[in-house]
Amino acid sequence: MNLDTLPKQALARIVAIDWAAIPETEGHRLRSLGFDTGVTVEALHKGILFWRDPIAVRVGRMTVALRRKVAIAIACEPLP
Amino acid sequence: MSEAVPLVALVGNPNAGKSALFNALTGARQKIANYPGVTVERKSGRACFADGRPVELIDLPGAYSLEPDSLDEAVTRDVVLGRFEGQRRPDALIVVVDAGNLDNHLRFALELIGQGLPTVVALNMVDLASRDGLELDADRLSAELGVPVISTVAVRKRGLDLLMEQLGQQIASPGSAGPAPVGRGDITRRAHQIARTAIVSETQGRQWTRRLDSVLLHPIGGLLVLLALLFVMFQGVYAWSEAPIGWIETGFALLTDAINATMPDGIFRSFLTDGVIAGVGSVVVFLPQILILFLFILLLEASGYMTRAAFVMDRMMAAVGLSGHSFIPLLSSFACAIPGIMATRTIMDQKERLATILIAPLMTCSARLPVYTLIIGAFIPATSVGPGIGLQGLVLFGLYVAGIVGAMLAASVIQRFVTHSRQSSFLIEMPRYQMPRLRDIAIGLWQRAWLFLRRAGTIIFAATIILWALLSFPKVPEGAVESQVEYSVAGRIADGIEVIVSPIGFNHDIALALVPAMAAREVAVSALATAYAIDAEDEDQQAMSLGMQLSGKWSLATALAFLAWFVFAPQCISTIAVTRRETNGWKWPAFMVIYLFALAYVAAGITYWGATAAGLG
Numbered sequence: 040m041n042l043d044t045l046p047k048q049a050l051a052r053i054v055a056i057d058w059a060a061i062p063e064t065e066g067h068r069l070r071s072l073g074f075d076t077g078v079t080v081e082a083l084h085k086g087i088l089f090w091r092d093p094i095a096v097r098v099g100r101m102t103v104a105l106r107r108k109v110a111i112a113i114a115c116e117p118l119p
Numbered sequence: 120m121s122e123a124v125p126l127v128a129l130v131g132n133p134n135a136g137k138s139a140l141f142n143a144l145t146g147a148r149q150k151i152a153n154y155p156g157v158t159v160e161r162k163s164g165r166a167c168f169a170d171g172r173p174v175e176l177i178d179l180p181g182a183y184s185l186e187p188d189s190l191d192e193a194v195t196r197d198v199v200l201g202r203f204e205g206q207r208r209p210d211a212l213i214v215v216v217d218a219g220n221l222d223n224h225l226r227f228a229l230e231l232i233g234q235g236l237p238t239v240v241a242l243n244m245v246d247l248a249s250r251d252g253l254e255l256d257a258d259r260l261s262a263e264l265g266v267p268v269i270s271t272v273a274v275r276k277r278g279l280d281l282l283m284e285q286l287g288q289q290i291a292s293p294g295s296a297g298p299a300p301v302g303r304g305d306i307t308r309r310a311h312q313i314a315r316t317a318i319v320s321e322t323q324g325r326q327w328t329r330r331l332d333s334v335l336l337h338p339i340g341g342l343l344v345l346l347a348l349l350f351v352m353f354q355g356v357y358a359w360s361e362a363p364i365g366w367i368e369t370g371f372a373l374l375t376d377a378i379n380a381t382m383p384d385g386i387f388r389s390f391l392t393d394g395v396i397a398g399v400g401s402v403v404v405f406l407p408q409i410l411i412l413f414l415f416i417l418l419l420e421a422s423g424y425m426t427r428a429a430f431v432m433d434r435m436m437a438a439v440g441l442s443g444h445s446f447i448p449l450l451s452s453f454a455c456a457i458p459g460i461m462a463t464r465t466i467m468d469q470k471e472r473l474a475t476i477l478i479a480p481l482m483t484c485s486a487r488l489p490v491y492t493l494i495i496g497a498f499i500p501a502t503s504v505g506p507g508i509g510l511q512g513l514v515l516f517g518l519y520v521a522g523i524v525g526a527m528l529a530a531s532v533i534q535r536f537v538t539h540s541r542q543s544s545f546l547i548e549m550p551r552y553q554m555p556r557l558r559d560i561a562i563g564l565w566q567r568a569w570l571f572l573r574r575a576g577t578i579i580f581a582a583t584i585i586l587w588a589l590l591s592f593p594k595v596p597e598g599a600v601e602s603q604v605e606y607s608v609a610g611r612i613a614d615g616i617e618v619i620v621s622p623i624g625f626n627h628d629i630a631l632a633l634v635p636a637m638a639a640r641e642v643a644v645s646a647l648a649t650a651y652a653i654d655a656e657d658e659d660q661q662a663m664s665l666g667m668q669l670s671g672k673w674s675l676a677t678a679l680a681f682l683a684w685f686v687f688a689p690q691c692i693s694t695i696a697v698t699r700r701e702t703n704g705w706k707w708p709a710f711m712v713i714y715l716f717a718l719a720y721v722a723a724g725i726t727y728w729g730a731t732a733a734g735l736g
Contacts, residue, residue: 064188064467065544071183072548073223075307083329084336090434093443093545095336099222100251102328102549104430104443109546 040117042096043110045082051115053078060112069109073098080115125290126175126207130195130231131215132224133181134423134550136243138162140215140273141178142559144283151566159194159464161206168287169280177209185230190464199234211237211290213282218248218255218270219551222314226306229313232266237289240268241282246275247551252322260317274556328423328551335424341431348428352415353453353519356408356485363407371400386591393652394587395580397645403575409485410564412454417563421555426547433545439527440534442543444468445475449526452482456694458567460701470540474533476698477711480689481526483519486640490685491518493644497666498678514682521686525718537710578692582638586646604631604654623720624680624727626673636690643690676730683726687719 045051053076058066074080083102084095092107131137142149145164152161162178179198180191187193194203201208214231216224232238242257261268267285271278335341375392382388419425425447433443444466452459459479466472483491492515499511534540589609595601604610605627613631620630631650636643648665669678689695689712698708 062544065546067186068183068188068467068546070307071188071226072546073226073307084332084430085338087338087342087431087434089338092437093430093433095332095430095549099220100253101220101223102332103547104426104433104549105546106433106544108542109544 040115041111042080042082042113042115043091043094043107045080045115045117047082047085050079050081050118052118053080053113053115055114057112057114061109065109069105072103073101074103074113079118124173124175125210126177127211127213127286127290128177128179128198128209129213129215130179130199131181131243132183132217132220132227134548135181135215135217135220135224136273137181137215138178139556139559140213140241140243140271141176142562143273143276143279145176147562147565149562149566151570159191160461166283169284170287172287174283174286176213182227184227188467199231199236209236211239211286213286214238214240215243216240218242218245219251219253221255221317222311225310225313228264229306229310232264237286238266239282239286239289240264240266241271241273241278242268243271243273245270246272246277247553251326251551252320254319254321255317256319257317260313263313263316274559331552332427332549335427336430341427345428345431348419352412355415356411359411360407364404367404367406368400371396371403389591390584390587393649394584397583397648397652399575399580399583399645403572404489406568406571408488409454409571410568412485413564413567414560416451416454417560418555421553421559423550423552426549429545429547430549437543437545439531440540440543441471441474441530442468442545444545444547445471448475448479449482452479452484455484455486455571456480456482456691457697460694460697463701467546468540468544470534470538471543473538473702473707474530474540476701477533477537477707477714478526478529480691480694480711480715481522481529481687483522483686484640484691486691487518487685489641489644491515491682493647493666493669494678494682497670498673498675518682518686521683521722525687525722529714529718578638582635582642583645583649586635586642587649590650602654604650609634609650623684623724624674624677624731625684625723626677628672629677629681633690638690638692640685640688640690643685675735676727679730679735680723680727684719684723687715687722689715689719 040051042051042053053074055076056069056074061069078098081097082094083097086092086094093104094107094110095102095104096110097103129137129141141162141164144166149162149164152163159180164176166174166176168174177198179195182192182195184192185196185199187196197203198206198209199212212231212234214228216228228240232240240260242255242260245255248255255270257268257270267289269278269282269285271282273279335344375396378388378391378396382391416425419428428450429443429446431443432446436442436445445463448459448462448466450459451462456479459482460476463472463475463479466475495511495514499514502510504510504513534543586609589612590604590607592607595603595606599606609631610627612634613627616630616633617625617627620633625633628647628650632643632646635646644665647669651665651668673681695708695712698711699705702708
């Protein structure tokens, strides 16, 4: 499962990030914001009006907004 | 250490409460300037150590690491490393971390401590952290980091004395160097590990931010709230500014009367009343509107809502090749394009940043308001077109919309054919909501007011005086048929411009006003006022309002074309100058000026020809 399909309010652990699929500056900022393998994330909000983009994700105690095209590159496994 | 006052830099992540801490330590005595060569704001101020010795503090731009993604972050890195030319290296650092976001902010803190400068960590916003159910042990954190850690609540001034005391000790006798620098991959793990050690207890807390976000980021509700906020904001700009504008106008009128009563008629009196007061006064009157707009923007930023607005707008901005990042500078541009263009520094994608700079002057800035208000008041009847909707208000709204639509079309063309951007990006931290502090807002507003008045006192003052002189000399000979304005140097320059602009319906007066309006759009109004004041044949005509004089001399088609011109025309020296600085050269400001003048000419032409064809000529 990838971060873009994670249902709202569900917790998941990041298992892999396809850094090659993410532009360099965004990848760097993503790391700075604490995205890494093993980190727990939660999908909080998805999109505006009829778009499913952007999405808001909780990482640690912080909320981060990102676009789906980046979320697709983040693989995660749901936590119970 | 040298004899000079020690320099201490405040540095930390964005949203760590750094500026609030800086305000609390230095008070309102701050100096704002730019770092040499860039428009990144350099905020500095004085504070005292426990023993009364002075210390100079600088507030560095928020950053995530010493490997910059944006212009702002590059300044922070260069200053910390002592690489910034024209800025001495700080003698010590105050590293500000948000207590509620330790595992994230500790990463940058570790990087900074690794630089080996005397360092004190301010564990800031501990009150908000405990509201969110997080209890921390500052001593344990200090033991892990190897530098003093002080719990602070900047907005309540808690912990500040202790912070300054520890800072003084660190500078006097730098303790053992911090832990050995760790590799980038390890730094995240190390930060998480230290954060876990420092956390005493962790519960869910009340989660205000989560609850508010469920409304403010709701797919439909979020958009409605944003639209309602924008409506209130623009409504407030007009409704609340009426009274203070009246006071300022009365003040200038009293000043003119006093000068007329005490000074003999002559060239110097004309210089003061027709030149200085008519010119500068007509600009200072909209200080209230600018301040109200900035009040809203500062409140939206301080409360943490601004990034939510960016979230809500992101998908719509993506349609024209921009992103939610561009929304914040563009919103500021409704007050003034200069702070708007400066706010683009935080946009990571350089192509998007350039496109945002190039379209920022299309947002209807407050400098256009005097022009719009004057022409609408003079030519558009105050009739009602529906319940609660006046025709004048509708025309004004139309001008705002024309600017926004023009900007969006320009953005999509620029991103496609000029910057060749393939895709925009959006990635942003959304801070917790906070109650904005009156003091921080007041300091921000004061700084804006000062910058604006300084501009009015320099650029606009100079432009007004030059125009007055060009209009007043040479003196028209007795008994000549020409008026003073037509006979003057300015009148002859305007003759040349009139040839170019007469096809789009502009007359000699407008050609005359457009020249000094290059300094700033609002000068068009003061230029018309000065020209008609100098040209007035008697006291009665001088007392007649500018609007009434215009409606007698211009056709409706000309007036509408004049409005259309100002939707697009890049008539603001300061905007062009700030664009040059932000883009490091003349290429992009030149491109901006040419494309906007071309749009202005076409828009005014279409308006004039259309209106004439419709029988409004």
